[in-house]
Amino acid sequence: MIVRCASCGTENRVPASRLNQKARCGRCRTAIGPLEAPYPVTSAAEFSELIGQSPIPVLVDFWASWCGPCRVVAPEMAKIAGARAGSVVIAKVSTEELPDVAQRFGIQSIPTFVLFREGRESARASGAMPAAQIERAVGLGTPSA
Numbered sequence: 369m370i371v372r373c374a375s376c377g378t379e380n381r382v383p384a385s386r387l388n389q390k391a392r393c394g395r396c397r398t399a400i401g402p403l404e405a406p407y408p409v410t411s412a413a414e415f416s417e418l419i420g421q422s423p424i425p426v427l428v429d430f431w432a433s434w435c436g437p438c439r440v441v442a443p444e445m446a447k448i449a450g451a452r453a454g455s456v457v458i459a460k461v462s463t464e465e466l467p468d469v470a471q472r473f474g475i476q477s478i479p480t481f482v483l484f485r486e487g488r489e490s491a492r493a494s495g496a497m498p499a500a501q502i503e504r505a506v507g508l509g510t511p512s513a
Contacts (some may be wrong), residue, residue, distance in 0.1 A: 369407065369418065371400055384421040386420045387457060402454035406445050415469050418459060419484040426457045430473075430480045432464050437496035438479045447499040448508075456508065482505055484512060 369380045373393040380400055382391050391400040406429065409415045419426050425445070429445050431438035449458035463470040463478060473482060483491040483506040493505035503509070 369414065371403070371407075373400060377440075382422050384418045385479045387424065388423045388454070401456055404450050404453040406442075406449050406458040406460045409459050409466065409469075412466060412469050415459070415461060415466065419458070422457055422484075424455060424457060424461055425490075425508075426484045426485065427502075427508070428459045428461055428482045430463055430470055430475045430482065431478055433463060433487055435478050440496045441479045441502075444497070444499040444502060448503060451499075452508070483507065 369377050369382050369384055369387075372379050373392075373396060375398040376393060376396040378392055378393055378395040380391070380398065387401070387403070392398065405419075407429075408439040411420065414430075419428070427445075427448065429438075429441065445458050445460070448456070452458075459465055461469055463475060475493050479493065480494040480498060481502055482489055483504070493502065497505070
C-alpha cells in the first residue's frame with residue numbers, strides 16, 4: 369500500500385501485513401498511520417495483498433463514480449475510517465476500474481460493503497445507509513457516533 373505522509377507529502381510503501389504496527393516516513397521520519405481515511409485500491413494485486421495480509425479487518429466499499437448512492441455513502445465510510453482508525457481499514461474499490469475484483473466477489477449491486485477478516489469474507493451488506501447502520505450490518509460491534 370502506498371501511504372502519503374501528512375507532513376512532507378512523500379509516498380511511503382507500507383506492507384499490508386504491518387498495518388497494525390507504527391510506521392515512519394522514510395523521508396522526514398514523521399509517524400504514519402493508522403489509516404484515518406478510506407484507502408483507494410488501484411489494482412487487483414494490491415487488493416489481494418490487502419485482504420490477504422492485513423492483521424486487522426478490512427471493510428471494502430465496492431462503488432462506481434456514476435452511482436448516486438455511492439457518492440452519498442462516501443462521507444459515511446470516511447466517518448467509519450476516522451472513528452475506527454487502527455482497528456479497521458476502509459478500502460474503496462471502483463467497480464469501473466477493477467471489474468475483475470468485483471466479479472471475483474460477485475458484486476451485483478453498488479454500493480456493497482464486504483468485511484474481510486484474516487483474508488476471508490465475514491460479512492456483506494448493500495445499499496446506501498448511515499455509518500452506524502453499515503457498522504451494524506457487517507458486524508463491527510458498537511457503532512461510531
